[in-house]
Amino acid sequence: MKDPLKFAGISEKEIVDVIRESLTLPKKQEQKPKVLNEAYVVSTTKFDLRTEKLSEENKAAHQDLMDGYVKSLNEISAGLDSADRENANPNNSTFRNLKMDETHNLNAAFLHGMFFENISDVRSTLAMDSLAYMRIERDWGSFDAWQRDFIACAMSSRNGWVVMAYNMFLKRYVNVVVDLHNSGIPFSSYPIVVIDCWEHSYYRDYLKDRKSYIFAMMKELKWSIIEDRIRKVERMMEASK
């Protein structure tokens, strides 16, 4: 090892130049210090859940929770635009905290959206010649084996989510146990079937009987939406080759 520490004492501003130049990129002509332009804006959707397995108060409160996550996400995204990056550190840093909260709210917002989309189909049906059915049989051996595994994952979350996702590393569908909104998530995983397992999902209507709640949600999965998601993922995987 020749000079592992040769950058020591070089400021962050300088190293950014050093690296850019070493890449043969020209020095950018930045006339004026420009604000970062990172902020994205995410909007919420109002869901009209027909299910009778959840009370109306529960549904309304849940929609409010989702709207709150979307609002927080947008506030954090705006806050990140101007957050001090130069003193970012693991122990005491506004930048770090905003980044961690960004993921918390990002997952919360989108998982809630995908959850509301894929439940509450009072005429839920699944055909044996659907891609959903065939992929589940391929990756778990049988539809029933998948059901048992999915239920076990739902019962295992401390307060979080159960998600059947496509994992691009393993090139197969997997069931995932999430605690809260961002603990236990495999990288490169695209959600396909999503059920909220936070206590706020079921405590009003089922008290601590999470299993009955999970059964109720599974009986009304909107397989048409799930099929769309699977078709999308399969197209993506085909294109990735």
Place this chain on the structure above:
Amino acid sequence: MKDPLKFAGISEKEIVDVIRESLTLPKKQEQKPKVLNEAYVVSTTKFDLRTEKLSEENKAAHQDLMDGYVKSLNEISAGLDSADRENANPNNSTFRNLKMDETHNLNAAFLHGMFFENISDVRSTLAMDSLAYMRIERDWGSFDAWQRDFIACAMSSRNGWVVMAYNMFLKRYVNVVVDLHNSGIPFSSYPIVVIDCWEHSYYRDYLKDRKSYIFAMMKELKWSIIEDRIRKVERMMEASK
């Protein structure tokens, strides 16, 4: 709400039948109790890192760590095949623990692989007409702004990873701060640029000077691999429409 609790007292075996039947799926003829067939096998790759910014002992130990994660992942995958799903619960459950450890080792194994692949290019170059450069400019405003943000994320991790990933929810590239291997990960994110920020990556050679280590790794990013990953993601996103 009509009968939220109507499933109460039904066993898991029975509910699996109930749900299958409600979906108009025929009762499967399972002659004999069949083992789940979930186990996947992942193999490790030996990396030959040319960089002089890391010592040979460090490189060898790091390869060993990766091999250990792959070995653990395969053991856990096999263990899950026969784990008891019926008593899965959030407080005291072998199934839950295997599932959480599965994600820990899955992320650890694949992130290490992607990390070793995308560093150690002693002739690192990046062209301004590459997709990598253009996408970074589009999503951060300038290459330098991305560099500053990526460095800030690297410095923010408690002991984990910095990853530039494509996020399918936001439809843009984002920098992500990960603690350990599975805390802080946004769903639907495909890793593009990966740098290990566990202390085992740099402590041998840089002691607590993580910043110099990050600078050294960034100077030798293998942009050809990164370009491949971006092209793949862009094809996937095109196909997803």
Place this chain on the structure above:
Amino acid sequence: MKDPLKFAGISEKEIVDVIRESLTLPKKQEQKPKVLNEAYVVSTTKFDLRTEKLSEENKAAHQDLMDGYVKSLNEISAGLDSADRENANPNNSTFRNLKMDETHNLNAAFLHGMFFENISDVRSTLAMDSLAYMRIERDWGSFDAWQRDFIACAMSSRNGWVVMAYNMFLKRYVNVVVDLHNSGIPFSSYPIVVIDCWEHSYYRDYLKDRKSYIFAMMKELKWSIIEDRIRKVERMMEASK
């Protein structure tokens, strides 16, 4: 540094002997391999909560949850007695998982007990010459400042606990935000005022209005129990000098 690696290759069994001997402790005469004798048994208490701020179904379900944690804790304690210690590791280890779950259930069991003990006093009063009042004034400036800080902590927990604890490092009372049962806890902290902030505490009766629930619990704090806890801590601190 002379020989940091001189123990390499020595088995765990041997090193245990080496260390014992280096301490001049005699080699123990263990006639027969003896099982560890670590298991402890914890029993639960049935609480009779008089408060009208919580529904009877909520109270009953909450008692059941507590009983479940106590049961899990005892099972884990028994499991640890015979768990393989020789192959304990951070990635794939029954021993590690049992130890982490031990803390999860230990905190859950005892915090629930302390919570039920210190709420539900429908004639809640606090005298200005109580130790509780004086210590709170000393450490927060005023009782109202403590109230505001305690409420803010209660609102900050993701799904967990708010605890006013005596911290033996800082030698003062502090308010603590806990996520789930074991994230965010300062070592050397003895709980004094405990309010459950998991959604299971309030969702049945208050839906997502956690603030009203917190106000209701704070209005009925059983200050006589809190005073006992403070007196106990103060005696302990006096003896520790």
Place this chain on the structure above:
Amino acid sequence: MKDPLKFAGISEKEIVDVIRESLTLPKKQEQKPKVLNEAYVVSTTKFDLRTEKLSEENKAAHQDLMDGYVKSLNEISAGLDSADRENANPNNSTFRNLKMDETHNLNAAFLHGMFFENISDVRSTLAMDSLAYMRIERDWGSFDAWQRDFIACAMSSRNGWVVMAYNMFLKRYVNVVVDLHNSGIPFSSYPIVVIDCWEHSYYRDYLKDRKSYIFAMMKELKWSIIEDRIRKVERMMEASK
């Protein structure tokens, strides 16, 4: 349940008055809005470690890390003094982030202090009539059983600490596995034997061979300091009755 929601719509300022008045505490005469006065200041200690089992560079870097935690803790303590409490929430809140970081740095600072204090005794001895020896025998069956359990805990931490602590709930000594600085800690636990298991403790000198590092630290435990801690805890427990 009569009026669980009767506080809805009451502002935090008002409820603080309501609760104070319900406790029969007089309305305080606060002439002027007073800043909270919560900030505490913690100072660091310089340790002179004689051990030859750790390199001098490692020792110096470790002392710097500890000083950094103490500095962060003091900054956070000052920041908390004026942080907005009224809008504290779980998703997007400076107050929450400061509170969580407070615990991270508090544990980091004090565990490092206790660690440096109880290692590096090159003439380490332990007498069989010491309280330490007797309590360990009482709670683990034998000194060797404790050693095996302690080593297993050290090997199990993902990147964190192993601590033998007195737990006031169980009224016994327990070994604890900590991830990072604040995950997995049982409430009401006073640290007695502390060994750092972050990779920064050993990677410079032992690379990934954590076990040899643990053996080396255990061979040089300063049992005189440990005895003092145990005596202190036993006096406290005696006084707590």
